Amino acid sequence: MEELWSTYDAHVASSCNSYCLTKNMVCEKHFKKLPEYDGLVSEFLLKAWEGSMIQSDKGADPPDSKDKKDEKLSTVTNPENGAEILIDFCDSYKEFVIHVLSSPHEPLAPPRGLNCPSHLHLPFHPSPHLCPLPFVGTSQILRLVLQELNLFYSRDVNGVCLLYDLLHSPWLQALLKVYDCLQEFKGKKLIPATSHAQALSYEVVKILCETPKSPEIQELRQILQAPHLKALLSAHDIVAQKDFEPLLPPLPDNISESEEAMRIVCLVKNQQPLGATIKRHEMTGDILVARVIHGGLAERSGLLYAGDKLVEVNGVSVEGLDPEQVIHILAMSRGTIIFKVVPVSDPPVNSQKMVYVRAMTEYWPQEDPAIPCMDAGLPFQKGDILQIVDQNDALWWQARKISDLGTCAGLIPSTHLLKRKQREFWWSQPYQPHNNLKSTISISIEEEDDMKIDEKCVEADEETFESEELSEDKEEFVGYGQKFYIAGFRRSMRLCRRWSHLSQLRAKVCGASTCSGAAGAPYEEVVRYQRRPADKHRLIVLVGPSGVGVNELRRQLIELDPNRFQSAVPHTTRSKKSYEMDGREYHYVSKETFESLMYSHRMLEYGEYKGHLYGTSVDAVQAVLDEGKICVMDLEPQGIQVARTHELKPYVIFIKPSSMSCMKQSRKNAKIITNYFVDMKFKDEDLQEMEDLAQKMETQFGQFFDHVIVNDSLQDACAQLLSAVQKAQEEPQWVPATWVSSDTES
Numbered sequence: 125m126e127e128l129w130s131t132y133d134a135h136v137a138s139s140c141n142s143y144c145l146t147k148n149m150v151c152e153k154h155f156k157k158l159p160e161y162d163g164l165v166s167e168f169l170l171k172a173w174e175g176s177m178i179q180s181d182k183g184a185d186p187p188d189s190k191d192k193k194d195e196k197l198s199t200v201t202n203p204e205n206g207a208e209i210l211i212d213f214c215d216s217y218k219e220f221v222i223h224v225l226s227s228p229h230e231p232l233a234p235p236r237g238l239n240c241p242s243h244l245h246l247p248f249h250p251s252p253h254l255c256p257l258p259f260v261g262t263s264q265i266l267r268l269v270l271q272e273l274n275l276f277y278s279r280d281v282n283g284v285c286l287l288y289d290l291l292h293s294p295w296l297q298a299l300l301k302v303y304d305c306l307q308e309f310k311g312k313k314l315i316p317a318t319s320h321a322q323a324l325s326y327e328v329v330k331i332l333c334e335t336p337k338s339p340e341i342q343e344l345r346q347i348l349q350a351p352h353l354k355a356l357l358s359a360h361d362i363v364a365q366k367d368f369e370p371l372l373p374p375l376p377d378n379i380s381e382s383e384e385a386m387r388i389v390c391l392v393k394n395q396q397p398l399g400a401t402i403k404r405h406e407m408t409g410d411i412l413v414a415r416v417i418h419g420g421l422a423e424r425s426g427l428l429y430a431g432d433k434l435v436e437v438n439g440v441s442v443e444g445l446d447p448e449q450v451i452h453i454l455a456m457s458r459g460t461i462i463f464k465v466v467p468v469s470d471p472p473v474n475s476q477k478m479v480y481v482r483a484m485t486e487y488w489p490q491e492d493p494a495i496p497c498m499d500a501g502l503p504f505q506k507g508d509i510l511q512i513v514d515q516n517d518a519l520w521w522q523a524r525k526i527s528d529l530g531t532c533a534g535l536i537p538s539t540h541l542l543k544r545k546q547r548e549f550w551w552s553q554p555y556q557p558h559n560n561l562k563s564t565i566s567i568s569i570e571e572e573d574d575m576k577i578d579e580k581c582v583e584a585d586e587e588t589f590e591s592e593e594l595s596e597d598k599e600e601f602v603g604y605g606q607k608f609y610i611a612g613f614r615r616s617m618r619l620c621r622r623w624s625h626l627s628q629l630r631a632k633v634c635g636a637s638t639c640s641g642a643a644g645a646p647y648e649e650v651v652r653y654q655r656r657p658a659d660k661h662r663l664i665v666l667v668g669p670s671g672v673g674v675n676e677l678r679r680q681l682i683e684l685d686p687n688r689f690q691s692a693v694p695h696t697t698r699s700k701k702s703y704e705m706d707g708r709e710y711h712y713v714s715k716e717t718f719e720s721l722m723y724s725h726r727m728l729e730y731g732e733y734k735g736h737l738y739g740t741s742v743d744a745v746q747a748v749l750d751e752g753k754i755c756v757m758d759l760e761p762q763g764i765q766v767a768r769t770h771e772l773k774p775y776v777i778f779i780k781p782s783s784m785s786c787m788k789q790s791r792k793n794a795k796i797i798t799n800y801f802v803d804m805k806f807k808d809e810d811l812q813e814m815e816d817l818a819q820k821m822e823t824q825f826g827q828f829f830d831h832v833i834v835n836d837s838l839q840d841a842c843a844q845l846l847s848a849v850q851k852a853q854e855e856p857q858w859v860p861a862t863w864v865s866s867d868t869e870s
């Protein structure tokens with residue numbers, strides 16, 4: 125019985141309190157508060173509760189648990205019972221509040237519950253004055269509620285303790301005070317007290333100068349003459365003297381019943397574009413709002429929607445006009461533009477979620493005659509991350525660059541449209557490079573030829589080769605003067621990377637593979653990825669034109685902390701030399717094993733050099749990552765696509781040459797590794813070639829580069845590399861969405 129009651133009490137008590145709160149909150153808007161009712165309610169509840177307890181105590185025998193349901197019923201139906209009185213009172217109190225609010229000028233009658241139980245002897249002094257109420261804040265109401273709760277608190281009513289603590293908490297009180305302040309200001313229309321505050325200030329200063337000096341006068345003069353206050357008053361006057369509220373023309377009196385409902389929209393033109401495009405309806409010839417650009421003036425006004433029919437612009441009827449003529453009227457208008465529109469019956473709702481994509485191609489609206497409005501187009505470059513805000517239109521989406529999220533969105537071609545454009549272009553101009561859309565599909569034969577090394581050189585003296593390779597082996601064996609051995613720097617492997625057979629071999633394998641599967645997609649959906657400390661590290665891939673310093677930087681990074689950074693051990697089919705160890709310089713495997721790795725796409729890169737196969741496998745990279753280290757590898761750009769899997773999550777850093785003049789200076793003593801000379805100095809042609817190649821790489825593969833480092837000063841470049849590698853592992857980065865969706869295998 126007691127358990128039943130306590131639950132019930134807590135419920136009724138909180139209901140009654142919420143009535144008080146509701147009453148006060150509603151009343152405050154219209155009438156003076158009636159504090160006597162608040163006290164009355166609590167007093168009444170308390171007495172009713174005591175009454176009910178007396179009733180329950182009077183019950184002859186303690187009830188059995190099986191009868192609990194019946195008891196609850198009898199509790200409610202017994203007229204002498206406190207619970208019923210409580211409920212009855214709450215109902216009548218609610219009715220009373222509603223009555224007072226709905227008919228404020230009628231004389232007050234006491235609430236029903238307050239008259240009935242004579243044994244409670246409640247005093248009742250209704251306030252005869254109901255007049256408009258000054259603002260009574262929520263924090264004040266809370267204070268009153270707390271006062272009432274105090275009564276319950278002192279008598280240890282069940283559940284009140286908790287409620288009291290909650291309502292009494294300083295954070296709630298502070299929050300409500302802030303809320304009150306905001307509410308108070310919300311209702312106020314801000315009108316300047318004077319539009320000549322600056323002149324007034326000068327006047328005051330003048331008077332102060334003439335009055336006898338005192339510290340207060342001195343201080344006030346200083347304040348009024350401070351430049352920031354002068355600037356503030358000047359800004360105030362500029363705003364105060366302007367009338368920003370456009371005046372709408374009066375509605376005509378003679379609007380017939382049958383006339384379509386019109387909306388008159390008034391926009392104040394500023395430096396920004398209007399943010400809407402128009403079109404002509406093919407059948408009716410009506411001028412319609414085609415789209416409203418997100419974040420633009422029209423969208424922010426909330427008054428124009430795609431599909432609205434334009435009737436007039438600045439009082440000029442648009443009937444029979446071309447969209448261009450309407451645009452001309454808009455362009456000529458200054459200040460306020462008034463549209464008369466027939467609103468669309470069903471304004472479109474954008475319920476799509478925001479999508480982020482990486483642009484895999486570049487787009488220049490100025491060079492695209494098909495764009496509905498050139499000025500509304502959003503130009504972007506390969507690798508830009510775009511926030512797509514609207515995909516309602518099948519052909520033209522709306523997007524922003526994440527580097528510029530505060531601006532209004534722009535039009536970009538949809539995936540479907542961009543692919544169609546690419547197809548049309550390829551069919552129509554097979555021999556021309558595209559002006560505004562450059563393919564992301566793998567390297568063309570012509571350009572690939574530019575990237576591979578001159579075969580004449582490769583066919584140079586084999587003997588020189590052997591002897592030079594041997595001497596390099598020895599040098600490499602001692603690990604650049606260090607006590608540890610660094611794999612993956614052998615000259616044969618590096619030359620092999622550049623060797624033309626690489627692309628030929630890859631062409632054979634990829635004919636049947638999916639390695640260029642997503643190459644044609646103009647946008648790649650991306651998400652923010654933050655590597656958790658327990659996750660494996662991301663693979664670091666360095667890319668750059670031959671001779672730019674990729675290997676030098678990689679070596680310096682590894683030497684900096686060999687326990688943290690490591691290369692993957694490559695595979696080769698050549699036989700092991702006497703001083704070599706399997707798994708240190710290379711993994712020595714048979715041609716069959718190598719080919720099986722190749723055909724099962726477990727090779728990130730591979731090539732042939734002097735009749736032997738060389739390459740780096742996914743497993744070799746994984747082995748480094750499994751040890752908890754960061755694997756740093758050097759890849760030809762064509763290999764990036766293969767490495768882009770959720771398994772390795774590569775972070776690609778492009779090493780870029782600096783300007784020719786800087787390079788001539790910095791590479792004075794540098795040596796190129798070639799297959800025909802050892803320790804050859806850079807010639808001007810080499811540097812020029814490096815620059816050209818870097819440009820080609822950026823144009824073709826720039827969309828895959830997560831970071832670019834210009835290798836001018838070796839020390840700076842190395843510091844930048846270290847910081848980029850740390851960021852890649854520790855800070856959130858944009859990665860393809862497929863890498864993080866758990867069910868997707870890439």
Ligand SMILES: Nc1ncnc2c1ncn2[C@@H]1O[C@H](COP(=O)(O)OP(=O)(O)OP(=O)(O)O)[C@@H](O)[C@H]1O
Binds near residue numbers: 674795
């Ligand atoms: N910033 C720099 N300043 C001076 N010399 C540099 C700089 N960066 C690299 N070098 C030197 O340039 C030469 C070529 O560098 P490196 O061997 O790293 O080129 P690479 O990009 O790996 O080319 P490849 O792939 O053809 O081996 C080396 O002698 C290296 O020490």
